[in-house]
Amino acid sequence: MPVVGSLEELLRQRLAGAFENVAGVPVDPAFRRSQHADFQSDAALGLARRLRANPRDLATRIVAEASLGDLCDSVEVSGPGFINLTVSNTVLASMVSEVSRDDRLGVSTVEPETVVVDYSAPNAAKEMHVGHLRSTIIGDAAVRLLEWLGHQVVRQNHLGDWGTPFGMLIEHLLDVGETEAAHELSVGDLNGFYTEARRKFDGSADFQERSRRRVVLLQNGDEATLRLWRLLVTESKQYFMTVYAQLEVRLAEGDFAGESAYNAALAPVIDELRRLGLLRDSQGADCVFPEGFTNRAGEPLPLIVRKRDGGFGYATTDLAAVRHRVQDLKATRLLYVVGLPQRQHLEMVFAVAAEAGWLAPPARAAHIGFGSVLGADGKVLRSRAGGTIKLVALLDEALERAARLIAEKNPDLDADTRAEVARAVGIGAVKYADLSTDRGKDYVFDFARMLSFDGNTAPYLQYAHARIQSIFRKGGLTPNRDGRLIQVTEPAERALVIELLGFPAVVNEVAQTLEFHRLAGYLYGLSTTFTAFYERCPVLKAEGIVRDSRLVLCDLTARVLAQGLDLLGITAPQRM
RNA sequence: GCGCUCGUAGCUCAGUGGAUAGAGCAGAGGACUUCUAAUCCUAAGGUCGCAGGUUCGAAUCCUGCCGGGCGCACCA
Numbered sequence: 028m029p030v031v032g033s034l035e036e037l038l039r040q041r042l043a044g045a046f047e048n049v050a051g052v053p054v055d056p057a058f059r060r061s062q063h064a065d066f067q068s069d070a071a072l073g074l075a076r077r078l079r080a081n082p083r084d085l086a087t088r089i090v091a092e093a094s095l096g097d098l099c100d101s102v103e104v105s106g107p108g109f110i111n112l113t114v115s116n117t118v119l120a121s122m123v124s125e126v127s128r129d130d131r132l133g134v135s136t137v138e139p140e141t142v143v144v145d146y147s148a149p150n151a152a153k154e155m156h157v158g159h160l161r162s163t164i165i166g167d168a169a170v171r172l173l174e175w176l177g178h179q180v181v182r183q184n185h186l187g188d189w190g191t192p193f194g195m196l197i198e199h200l201l202d203v204g205e206t207e208a209a210h211e212l213s214v215g216d217l218n219g220f221y222t223e224a225r226r227k228f229d230g231s232a233d234f235q236e237r238s239r240r241r242v243v244l245l246q247n248g249d250e251a252t253l254r255l256w257r258l259l260v261t262e263s264k265q266y267f268m269t270v271y272a273q274l275e276v277r278l279a280e281g282d283f284a285g286e287s288a289y290n291a292a293l294a295p296v297i298d299e300l301r302r303l304g305l306l307r308d309s310q311g312a313d314c315v316f317p318e319g320f321t322n323r324a325g326e327p328l329p330l331i332v333r334k335r336d337g338g339f340g341y342a343t344t345d346l347a348a349v350r351h352r353v354q355d356l357k358a359t360r361l362l363y364v365v366g367l368p369q370r371q372h373l374e375m376v377f378a379v380a381a382e383a384g385w386l387a388p389p390a391r392a393a394h395i396g397f398g399s400v401l402g403a404d405g406k407v408l409r410s411r412a413g414g415t416i417k418l419v420a421l422l423d424e425a426l427e428r429a430a431r432l433i434a435e436k437n438p439d440l441d442a443d444t445r446a447e448v449a450r451a452v453g454i455g456a457v458k459y460a461d462l463s464t465d466r467g468k469d470y471v472f473d474f475a476r477m478l479s480f481d482g483n484t485a486p487y488l489q490y491a492h493a494r495i496q497s498i499f500r501k502g503g504l505t506p507n508r509d510g511r512l513i514q515v516t517e518p519a520e521r522a523l524v525i526e527l528l529g530f531p532a533v534v535n536e537v538a539q540t541l542e543f544h545r546l547a548g549y550l551y552g553l554s555t556t557f558t559a560f561y562e563r564c565p566v567l568k569a570e571g572i573v574r575d576s577r578l579v580l581c582d583l584t585a586r587v588l589a590q591g592l593d594l595l596g597i598t599a600p601q602r603m
Numbered sequence: 604g605c606g607c608u609c610g611u612a613g614c615u616c617a618g619u620g621g622a623u624a625g626a627g628c629a630g631a632g633g634a635c636u637u638c639u640a641a642u643c644c645u646a647a648g649g650u651c652g653c654a655g656g657u658u659c660g661a662a663u664c665c666u667g668c669c670g671g672g673c674g675c676a677c678c679a
Contacts, residue, residue: 059619069621076659106622107659150679187679286679312677323605323675334677341679368673370607398609399672407672436641464616467608469672471615475628480641482627483616490641498638548617551626558642567638581638603641 033133034122034528035066038098038112042068045093049085050074064103064111065525071108082108119524120515120576126528127583128510132590134531136177137538143181143352144169146364147271147278150187151263151285152196152224154217155270155418157400157408157472158366164461165397166364167276167596168543175594176538181356184278185348186267188260188285190341194242197255198234199224205258212262215269218417246338260285273422275454276596284348292347293339297332303383311335317378320371330375342376349380353390361392362541367467370396395541398469400461408472421472422457428474429453437603448600452478452486455597459485462595463547483551485597488588491554492599494561495585498578500602502567506582513576519560523580526556530587534594543595550591557584 039058046054054070061067071089075082086108095102101113126133146166149155166182174180199220200208211220227234244252264283271278297313300306305315307329314329322328332343352358363373373394380386402408410416430449433440440448460477463484464470480486499506515521533549536542566577589599 057619057621061622063622067621072621072659082659109622148679190679192678310676314676321605321675325605329676331677336677338677340677342677344679366673367608369679371674372679405671432641437639468616469609473615476615479628484627486641487627490639494639494642501638544617548626551617555626561638562643565638603639 033531034114034119034525035060035532038066038095038114041093041095041098042089042110045089046070046074048092049089050078060525060529061111063105063109064101065114066112068110068112069108071104071110075108086110114525116515116521119521119528120513122528123515123524123583124510124513124579127513127579128508132530132583132587133528134176134534139177139179140360141179141181141356141358142173142360142362143183143356143358144173144362144364145183145185145348146170146362147267147276148185148187148365149263149267151193151260152212152217153187153221153263154415155267156415157418157421160418160421160457161397161400161461161466162364162366163271163274163276163278164458164596165395165466165541165543166362167274167278168458168462168594169362169364169395169541170277171596172534172538172546172594176534181352181358182278182282183284183348183352184282186260186264186283186285188263189287189290189344191242193245193256193259194238194240195224195228195234196221196259197241197245197252198237199227200255200259202227205255209258209262212259213265215266215419217263217266218414260287270419270422273419273454274458275450275598286341286344289344289347289351292351293343296343296347296350297339300332300379300383305379305382306332315379315382317375317382319378320375328375330379342372345373345376346380346383346385349376349392350385353385359390361386361390362395363392364395364397367396367398370394393541395466397466401469401471403471403473405471422454425457425474425478426450426453428478429456432478433603440602444602448603451598451600452489452603455485455489455592458596459488459547462543463551464544466542466544483547485592486603488550488554488592489597489599490603491557492585492588492592493601493603495557495581495588496601498566498581504578507575507579508582511575511579513579514572515576516573517560517564519556519563520577520580523556523560523584526553527580527583527587530591546591546594550588553584553587553591 039056042056042058046056054074056068057070058066058068071086072082075085078085083104086104090102090104090110095112098114098118099112100115103111105111144166147159147163149159170180170182228238241252245256264280268280300315306313307316309329312331312335313333314331316327316329320328330342331340332346334340349361352361365373377386377392386392400408408416426449429452433445433449433452456477477484478486480490515524529549533546537546564577566574566581569577592599
């Protein structure tokens with residue numbers, strides 16, 4: 028009996044053995060799903076050139092060498108030298124039976140590694156906007172996936188809680204009064220607070236001067252100033268927690284690791300860089316010039332670690348964070364879920380950290396970058412007034428629209444269920460729209476499309492899941508998960524089984540690449556394949572082993588959908 | 604100017620050097636006494652920005668060009 032899980036992996040291994048026997052060296056079988064058969068390998072074509080052999084002859088020899096008879100009904104050489112595999116229904120049935128009794132749906136746990144995920148990173152006393160939305164959603168999915176695979180995941184919410192803007196913000200706080208300021212911040216009017224402070228700063232030389240003096244007091248640890256600063260930060264954190272609760276992400280209070288947390292480490296970072304001989308003075312600033320970066324004049328590009336005025340910049344904080352994460356948190360994989368515009372900056376930080384020896388194998392860092400959220404006009408999403416859009420306003424509208432849809436489509440649901448479903452659908456739609464396209468590209472934000480029940484959307488996947496639950500409700504049945512042998516005969520059944528067996532491969536791939544649209548695409552494919560099965564293969568009306576088999580397939584599909592959606596941070600309701 | 608990145612159907616997007624480039628939406632035509640029609644089926648829709656090159660084979664790799672976005676010294 029084959030190992031639980033990857034049918035694809037099993038076939039790949041068998042073929043790889045045959046390739047190696049024929050070629051004399053290891054060959055990647057270039058194995059994949061195909062429209063011409065269940066699976067296809069086209070590696071014989073490439074190999075033929077290297078061996079100066081006829082590709083069809085070579086493929087025929089490989090097929091003869093591979094022992095696939097116990098797995099496949101047919102193994103054919105086709106076209107110029109493709110090897111097409113059709114898996115036997117018996118094997119499909121026994122493999123899917125095995126998976127159906129596995130809590131992990133065929134996905135193995137991994138050798139655990141400590142992974143730091145840096146994501147969300149709002150700024151204290153400043154509203155969260157769509158940029159934070161992407162970072163938060165993608166980061167949360169990364170955390171869920173890596174944790175589910177068995178990794179030790181440390182969440183780091185790099186809150187912007189330090190720097191020159193706080194002089195201005197504290198002075199503004201004093202102007203409006205502590206009580207009033209705390210109220211504004213706790214109800215989430217961060218935009219109002221920040222923009223008013225900004226307006227005064229830009230418009231009044233006197234206010235600017237007060238702000239500058241306040242920054243100095245803050246940096247020198249003046250207790251009265253620190254108290255006011257803490258008030259700003261604490262109230263902001265409270266507000267961010269309400270946003271995270273609405274988003275249903277796993278960020279907790281203890282995950283805030285603000286910039287200020289690294290203050291004490293900044294001077295030592297500089298000292299160490301100096302000791303290592305990496306520091307150079309440039310125009311009065313302390314800089315590191317990592318290998319391979321140039322500015323617009325073609326000169327070496329500096330990472331400024333201490334400004335001319337003696338202050339530290341964000342680069343120093345980022346370096347201190349790398350050091351802390353590797354040395355104190357013992358992480359070997361650092362993930363930065365940060366927008367693509369910061370790519371060069373992060374690459375420079377990683378390069379300097381590597382040159383300083385803070386980031387050495389097996390530890391490594393990766394920028395999990397993402398593009399912008401665009402409006403219907405194809406430009407970066409902005410409010411009518413041209414300002415940034417509040418994240419909560421976006422979520423509120425998604426919830427409202429979802430609630431309206433649910434009320435209209437399924438008026439029979441009681442009020443509590445309806446509210447619950449509206450949450451799952453509304454928030455799920457926003458998250459899924461973000462995670463279902465290539466994160467490296469920009470995407471167009473469109474409520475109507477993301478909330479549609481057709482196409483590659485959260486509601487479509489959730490609906491497929493809810494329909495399955497409905498079958499079990501209607502039949503008064505509980506799923507059977509004893510791994511009993513089932514039967515696979517209909518084309519729609521075998522298509523569904525092949526799809527179900529592909530879950531482990533996509534999960535493992537996404538754990539490496541953090542390209543969640545591949546998981547989303549898989550789940551969408553599973554849903555459409557299931558729906559085809561649902562249309563053609565009656566379940567409750569079937570009898571005997573056919574009915575039992577279909578029930579197992581339904582249950583397994585529902586579990587893979589729910590698990591896959593959960594990895595994306597999305598809830599699959601029992602009914603819709 | 605240099606660097607990064609994107610350009611695929613009217614629209615929104617997939618596409619790992621392999622056979623005839625795929626979905627969804629919109630538009631056209633069809634299917635509900637049925638396990639949820641919130642669905643499904645059918646047909647239509649493409650010079651894969653342009654031009655070269657590498658290859659048995661290129662949307663995919665390389666070069667150039669055109670067009671969009673972003674970055675390039677003390678904000679984060």
